[in-house]
Amino acid sequence: MTAPTDSLVVDIVRTLEKEGVPRDAYQLGREFDPEALARLLDTGGDAVEVCHEIHGVALLVTKQGIWVAEEDRSARPECPQCGAVVTAVVQLVPEYYNAYPCGCWVRGDLLE
Structure with missing residues (x-):
C-alpha cells in the first residue's frame, strides 16, 4: 500500500473503533479496495464523497476526512x-x- 492508502486505512479503523467496532469484527480488504478509494479521493477533486457501511457503521469518506454519516x-x-x-x-x-x-x-x- 502507498502512504495515502495507509493513512486512509488508519483513519477508517480509528473511526470504527470510536464507534465501538472491534478490529477483529471486519476485514477492510473484503469490504472495499483501499487503494482504489485512495485513488478516487486523490484524483476526484473536493466534491467526491463516498458513503460506505462497514459492520453497521455508515462512513462518509472525503478528501477532507472521515465521518460517521448521520444524515438522512x-x-x-x-x-x-x-x-x-x-x-x-x-x-x-x-x-x-x-x-x-x-x-x-x-x-x-x-x-x-
Whole structure:
C-alpha cells in the first residue's frame, strides 16, 4: 500500500473503533479496495464523497476526512434519469455533469 492508502486505512479503523467496532469484527480488504478509494479521493477533486457501511457503521469518506454519516439519506435528491439517490455531481468536461454513483447526465445545479 502507498502512504495515502495507509493513512486512509488508519483513519477508517480509528473511526470504527470510536464507534465501538472491534478490529477483529471486519476485514477492510473484503469490504472495499483501499487503494482504489485512495485513488478516487486523490484524483476526484473536493466534491467526491463516498458513503460506505462497514459492520453497521455508515462512513462518509472525503478528501477532507472521515465521518460517521448521520444524515438522512432520503434528504438527498433522486437522479431524474434513473431514480437513484445522488450523492455528488461530477463535472467531467465543461457543461457536462454526471450524477454519482449512477453516472447519468444531470443539471450541474442538482445538489444546490
